[in-house]
Amino acid sequence: MTMATEGSLGAAVQTDQTAFxxxxxxxxxxxxxxxxxxxxxxxxxxxxxxxxxxxxxxxxxxIDYGFLTSYPSRLPERAGILSAWVGSLLVMLVTAFLAIPIGIGAGLYLEEYARKGWLSNFIEINVSNLAGVPSIIYGLLALGLFVYGFSLGKTILVAGMTLALLILPIVIVSTREAVRAIPRIIKEGAYGLGADQWQVMWSYIIPAARPGILTGAIVGLSRAIGETAPIITIGALTFIAFLPPAPVTPDFPLISFAWLNDGFTVLPIQMFNWVSRPQEGFHIAAAATGVVLIALTFTLNGIAIWIRYRLRKGYRN
Amino acid sequence: MTSHPHLLKSYDDGLEALRRGFQHMGDMAAGNVTEATAAYLAGDEARALGAINRDLDIDAAFEQSRAACFDVLLRFQPVARDLRLIMGIEHALGNLERAGDHAKTIARHVISATDPAKPQTDGCQIKDMADLVAQTLSLSVTALVTQSTELAKQVLASDARIDAYRDAVFDSALVALKQSPGRAQAHVNRLFVATALERTGDHATNIAEEVLFVSRGVPPGATRTG
Amino acid sequence: MTDTTMTLDQKTGQQAAAAPKEAEMPPAIRPATERDPLRARIEDFSFYYSNGFQAIKHVDMPILDRKITAIIGPSGCGKSTLLRSLNRMHDLYPGNRYEGKVILEPEGENLIGPDADPVLVRLRVGMVFQKPNPFPKSIYENVAAGLRVRGIKKRAVIDEAVESALRRAAIWDEVKDKLHGSAYDLSGGQQQRLCIARGLAPNPEILLLDEPTSALDPIATAKVEDLVQELSETVTIVIVTHNMQQASRISHRTAFMYLGEAIEFGETAQIFTNPRHPRTENYITGRYG
CATH class of the missing domain: 1.20.5 (Single alpha-helices involved in coiled-coils or other helix-helix interfaces)
Known part of the structure; x- marks a missing residue:
């Protein structure tokens, strides 16, 4: 008995050494x-x-006031990016108005309403795959469908639609993730009170998923703002010395949609154009455009992080 | 009724310790009844003193077992059959303690007797009665420990016989008082001893009723017929 | 006869040894007719999950009006499943199937019938969950949620109902000064009482509690238990609990479930002092078998 105890004690000491x-x-x-x-x-x-x-x-x-408020010019030192950033802004506006509601709607439908079956699985896989399709393919699709098929022309509207298509999968996937991350007991609690699906959706799911959904939307937009390939494919102009008609008009009905059908350029294309010129002055202008573009992207991402942080704080259990 | 073990081994251990403590106390109480009566019959004051002192041990065992009951109640919060068993043991412990007190009463009569050295001549009935009472008490203890309703019913049957013994002692004492009033003290003593034995038998009956409650869950009142 | 048994024993070993034991087991004890008024009757109720698993098998159980009915049983016995059936929680996930009847008295409406709308059922039968699950809103909005769901918009009506529910849930004094603060700033026990208030605000006919204190400390648990007992004067309560002491403390009737069956139903004192079925006894006394 004593022997056994000593033996096991020795073993224990050895084990400790091995463990250390x-x-x-x-x-x-x-x-x-x-x-x-x-x-x-x-x-x-x-x-x-x-x-x-x-x-x-x-x-x-x-980068100075003149650079931001001048049109492109033949002379590098007089060239500016006014038409490019206004174009970028307007295209983003169209993209956001199209991609965000459609993407959120589709995501919510797939996650909450659609029957779970082979069809929904098929759609889920394809949506995820679409997020990885090279952007130039979207450009080709838009060229064939929007520009030639629907004869919409090479306009801000088409560019916005193209980029919306491009980021739609991102918005859908992030919406679904955000909805899925809502604790089941919150949903069950709402249903348990006798709420119907619509009430649960509006009063509980969307508010609780808002940080995730908004983050996804903004990340999508920040990707869209830097896209060049599909925009070139649908034929953005590279030298524009005018602005589209202003969206707000002094006369009734105060809002005009004429700008949608205008030609345009965007920041990455302006940059691309200047880089491919021989003059050193244009290279500097291109670098300056790049700085503006990066600043815009960082700002968008920063907003996304801020929203996520602010909203999640209130929803953490 | 087959009883499965508890998931908690310590629970079974606690109940087992309780049963053992109760059995031990039962043995001491029944033994002391026999011992005190023997001392009374022999008129042996030393043995009687021994019996009186042993009652202190019984009281100590009583306190200990009751503490064990509280301990199990506290630690395992028993329900159903376990709860009934513990409540039954707790009540039965009280009965054993009282039975021990009756043995002490018998022993006291040896010491208070005017002529203790003289052995009791009419002790035959008392001897038989004491044997039956001690046996019944042991039986009731075994019945509770094994939760045997059969044994409990035997105990209940014995009670009538014990009462008959008491009545017989009473009658013969009355007769003896008239015949030899000079030894009135001895006759009265015999009456007290018989009464103490009868009370002890009642405690055995109470324990048997606890057995019925523990095993069937029916309150003792429901089993009493008269 | 003996020969057959022996060969059976030799062939299948343990299974055969277990089989006669099963056969010895008396059948489940059906609840006796209740003299007290009922709020609901569960009759020959079965429930199947979408994978075909029958979680509840032919359960009969009365739910007494303004009394507390406790359901106890080992994990996986179907007690939570039964509770969640009573307000049609299983309808949230496709493929689940009910059989039998849950009759709401005195109207005699079958809660699980084909024409009973789950949403309407949930309006009448409230639920409090295992883990406190306040909504990510203010305390006030949490309690008001059930009223808003019912389309009540009048500020005065909601104000009054919120205060009354919080008072009934014995949490008014603790939260009256921070009604518009976040519900997440409350302690776990307060959150659970808030969830009870939320369930009470729309005045449900039955309140279901699914292990409401399993995530709470003893002090919070005691408060919830006291609250539940007070509430039973005005509302019918069904509670599922793993804590048998809790069931014995607060409930008027106790049902013991095992493997989807209601083995025994009776007065709580009887179940905990003198259960009729050996399986009930083994479970509540903590024995094997």
């Missing part, structure tokens, strides 16, 4: 992995910062 060794080895592995991760991250961040830094160093000085 194992823990020490695991800690060493942790350190190695953390160091490796840090190096990789440093490389990635350096590259990114160099890129942005390069743009900023070359272009930042070029």
């Amino acid at each position: 060794d194992a823990v020490r080895r695991a800690k060493q592995k942790d350190i190695v992995f953390a160091t490796g991760g840090l190096i990789v991250m440093a490389i990635a961040m350096t590259l990114l910062l160099t890129l942005i830094g390069d743009l900023v160093i070359r272009g930042a000085a070029r």
Whole structure:
């Protein structure tokens, strides 16, 4: 009996020693992995910062009031991006108005109303796949369908529709994720009070999913603002020295949609155009446009993060 | 009735300890009845003192077992059959403690007797009665420990015989009082002893009724016929 | 006869050994006719999940008017499933199927009948869940939610109902100064009482409580238990609980469920002091078998 006890005690001490060794080895592995991760991250961040830094160093000085309020010009020092940023803004407006309601509606329908079956699975897989389709394919689709098929022309409306198609999967997927993340007991609690599906949707699901949905929508828009390929494909103009008609008019009915049918250019195309010219002055202008574009994208992402942070705080249980 | 073990082994252990404590106390009480009566019959004051002192042990065992009952109640919050068993044991413990007190009463009569050295000549009935009472008491304890309704019914049947013994002792004492008034003290003592034994038998009956309650869940009142 | 049994025993070993034991078990004890007024009758009720699993098998159970009925039983016995059937929670997920009747007295309406609208059923039968689940809104809006669902818009009516529900749920004094603060700022026990107030505000005929104190500390649990007992004077309550002491403390009737069947139903004192069915006894005394 005593022997056995001593034996097991000895074994216990040995086990402790092994355990200490194992823990020490695991800690060493942790350190190695953390160091490796840090190096990789440093490389990635350096590259990114160099890129942005390069743009900023070359272009930042070029950005002034004149640059933002001038049309493109043959002379690099007089060229501006007025038509480009106004174009970008208007195209984004169309995209947002189309993609956000349709995407949220489709996401909510798929998650809450659609019968779960092979069809909904099929749609789910395809929506996820669409998010990964190269953007130029959307451009070709838009060219064939909107520009030639419906004869809508190379207008702001078509550009907005094209980009809306492009980001629709992102909005749908993020809406579904956001709805799915709502705790089941919240939904059941609402149903348990006798709420019908519509009431649960409007009063509980949409408010609770709002941060996720808005984040998805803004991330989608920030992707759309930088897209060049589909816009080029549908034939955006590269040299525009005029603005589309203003959306707000002094006469009745005060709002005009004439701008939708106007030609346009956008920031990435303006940049692309200037980069491909030989004059150094245009390269600087392109860098400056790049800075503006990055600033816009960062701003949009920043808004997304802020919304997520602000709204989630109120909904965390 | 087959009884499955508890999921908690300590619960079964607690109940088992309770049963053992109760059995032990039952053995002591029944033994002391026999011992006190023997001392009375022999007129042996030393043995009687021994019996009186042993009642202190019974009281101590009573306190201990009752504490064990509280402990099980507190720790396992028993329900249903377990709850009835513990309540039954708790009541039966009180009955055993009272039975022990009656044994002490018998022993006291040895000491208070005017002529204790003289053995009791009319002790035959008392001896038989004491044997029956001690046996019935043991039987009632076994009945509760094993939760046997059969044994409990035997105990209830014995009670009538014990009462008959008491009546017989009473009658013979009355006769003896008239014949030899000089030894009135001894005759009265015999009456007290018989009464104490009869009361002890009643406690055995109470324990048997607890057995019926524990195993069937029917309150004892429902089993009383008269 | 003996020979057959022996060969059976030898062939199938444990199974055969277990089988006669099962056969010895008396059938489930059907509830006796109640003398007290009923609020609902569950009759020959069965429930099937969408995967075909029969979670509840031919259950009969009376629900007494303005009394507390507790349902106890081991995990997976179907007690929560039964409770959730009473306000048609299972209709939220497709493929689930009810059989039998749940008759709401005195109207005699079958809650699980084909023409009973689940939404309307839930308006009459409220539910409080295991984990406190206040909505991410203000305390006031949480309690008002059930009224808003019913299309009540008058501010004065809602104000009054909110205060009365919070008073009935014994939480008014704790929250009256922060009605428009977030419900998430309350403690777990307060949240659960808020959920009870939310369930009470629309004046349901039956209030279902699904293990309402399992996520609460003893003090909060005691408050909820007291509250439930007070409420039973005005509303019919059905409570599912894992805590048998709780069932014995607060309920008037107790049902014991096992493997989807209602094994025994009776007065709580009887169930906990002298259960009739050995399975009930084994469960409540904490024995194997």
